[in-house]
Amino acid sequence: MKIAVVCANGKAGRLIVEEAVRRGLDVTAVVRGENRSAAKRSIQKDLFDLTASDLEGFDVVVDAFAAWTPETLPQHSASLKHLCDTLSGRNTRLLVVGGAGSLYVNADHTAQLMDGAGFPDAFKPLASSMGKALEELRARDDVRWTYISPAADFQAEGPRTGKYILGGEELTLNSRGESVISYADYAVAMVDEAVKGDHIRQRISVVVA
Structure with a gap:
């Protein structure tokens, strides 16, 4: 299996590459500058300059793009x-590293996590822009996409346990009542989905077991 990880130098991207390499998969890092991931092969190119020929021959492309500043948030949709x-x-x-803010918190799917009073104001613009990108993605029937949302507490430095619960559109809690997952365990779930391909044109979510 051949996998390309776009934005492989980022925190999520590096761990996804590392997990894929750990399993012996054929991984190519797509980076703007020097490749700092564990991938042996790389494409040095800006995401917005990628062409169909650049991504020819890959079974899976992982989109690990992230933008954080107010002026770059629209790039979630554009990228x-x-x-x-x-x-x-x-x-x-196409497997997308998604956000948690757009997860639903009711069975009717009329309320999202980012709508709640406890959702930090500082993260609402990011959650909104990622939610908009997801809604635009849902309209694409010409791409075999899967959008993977992390738990509400997405921990960059958390451990790799290798155990997670697979959820769907709604916020899922583990047996301890937590919505938390490390970047490392998220990478495990991402590579599992890359290998299995069970959720075409679906949004799924993951939480540590």
């Missing part, structure tokens, strides 16, 4: 559109 347009009509699957 995802560019990758979708690039992969349109092809058999290559």
Whole structure:
């Protein structure tokens, strides 16, 4: 299996590459500058400059793009559109590192986590921009996408336990009543989905077991 990880130098991207390499998969890092991931091969190119020929031959493309500043938040939509347009009509699957703010907190799917009073104000613009990108992704029937939301507490420095609970559109809690997962365990779930391909054109979510 051949996997390309876009933005492989980021925190999530590096751990996804590391997990895929650990399993002996053929991994290529897509980076703007020097490759700092565990991948032996790399494409040195900006995401927005990627072409169909750059991504030819990959079974899976992982989108680990992230933007944090007010002026760059719209790039969540723009970058995802560019990758979708690039992969349109092809058999290559697109796996997206998503956000938790758009997870639903009721069975009717009328209220999202980011709508709650306890959701930090500082993260609402990010959650909103990522939620918008997800809604735009849902309209694409020409791309074999899967959007993977982390738990509400997404811990960059947490341990790799290798155990997680797979959820769907709704916020899922573990047996301890927690919604938490480390980047390392998220990477385990991401690579599992890359290998299995069980959730085409679906949003799934993960929480530590």
